[in-house]
Structures are given as structure tokens and as C-alpha cells.
Amino acid sequence: MNAFFALLQATQVAPEESHGGGLLTPAGGLMFWTLVTFIVLFIILGKFVFPKITATVEERERKLEEATQAAKRDREEAATLLADQKRQIEAARIDAQKIIVEGRQAGEKVRAQMIEETHHQQQQMLERARSEIAREKEQAIAELRREAIELAIAGAGKVIERNLDDQANRKIVESFLASIPAETKRG
Numbered sequence: 001m002n003a004f005f006a007l008l009q010a011t012q013v014a015p016e017e018s019h020g021g022g023l024l025t026p027a028g029g030l031m032f033w034t035l036v037t038f039i040v041l042f043i044i045l046g047k048f049v050f051p052k053i054t055a056t057v058e059e060r061e062r063k064l065e066e067a068t069q070a071a072k073r074d075r076e077e078a079a080t081l082l083a084d085q086k087r088q089i090e091a092a093r094i095d096a097q098k099i100i101v102e103g104r105q106a107g108e109k110v111r112a113q114m115i116e117e118t119h120h121q122q123q124q125m126l127e128r129a130r131s132e133i134a135r136e137k138e139q140a141i142a143e144l145r146r147e148a149i150e151l152a153i154a155g156a157g158k159v160i161e162r163n164l165d166d167q168a169n170r171k172i173v174e175s176f177l178a179s180i181p182a183e184t185k186r187g
Helices: 002-011 028-160 166-179 182-186
Strands: none
Touching: 028 166
């Protein structure tokens, strides 16, 4: 290396020895040594530095390619997951609508059953009321018969002026009333 610097110093021209050219004037010696220096430096860089730089760049390109591929896979996986999520949301919405419809149907069914049960209870109440009215009517008719029998006995006793035994009188009047048709009794 010392020889290189010595050679470089020997080729340098002192400013007073220069031929009056400027910076842009070509000098043959300077060009030669610049070219030699460039070639030596290029060989050294090509042998030691460029392979490392090239390997680093290739490694970086490989890592970028892998990252790009991983990003593509992640994007595809995210798209798949999103589609699955959308399908699940749609299925959940359909299930919710189905549950709402089933709930409405169940509500309508319960409502219809309650209405039917109310009508049934109403009919039973009407039947009970009718049977109670009929029973009370029969009781009222029987009570009226007893009173009519007693009035008839009392009236007959006064008319004939003779006192018959009450039990015998009742049997006579009851048999008479029983012989009268039912329609004339109620009318």
C-alpha cells in the first residue's frame, strides 16, 4: 500500500509544472492512474464487497417475496373467514326470523286455545244456567201446584162444608192435576 501511495505521489504534477490547463483539460498520466485505481478498486469490490451486497439484496428480495406471499395467504384466509362469518351471521338471522315466526305461531295457537277454552267455558256456563233455570222452574211449578192444591182443598172444604182428611184431599187433587195435559198446565 505504501508503494501505491508513493506511485501516486510521483505521478502527481506540481501545480507550477502543469501546462496551464484547467480542471477540464485532460491529463494523460492522471487518466491512466485514475483508470488503474478504478480497475483495482472494482476488482477488490467485485471480489469481496459486491457478492455480500448481492447476497444481502437477494436475501432481502426473498424475504420480501415471502412476506408478499404470506400477506396474500393472510388476505385469502381473512376473506375466507369473512365469508364464513357472513354465512354464520346470515344463518343466525334466518334462525332468529324462524324463532320469531315460531313464537308468533305459538302465540296465535295459545290465543286460539284460550278463545276456544273461553267459548267452551261459556257454553258450560250457559248449560248450567239453563239447567238451573229449568230446575228452578220445575221447583216453582211444583210449589205452585202445592199452593194450588192447598187452595183447592181449602176452597172445596168450604164449598162442601165438610172436612175431609187433608191427606185424602191432596191425593184427589194431585190425581186430577196429573190427568191434565202438561201444555194446559203451563199455559
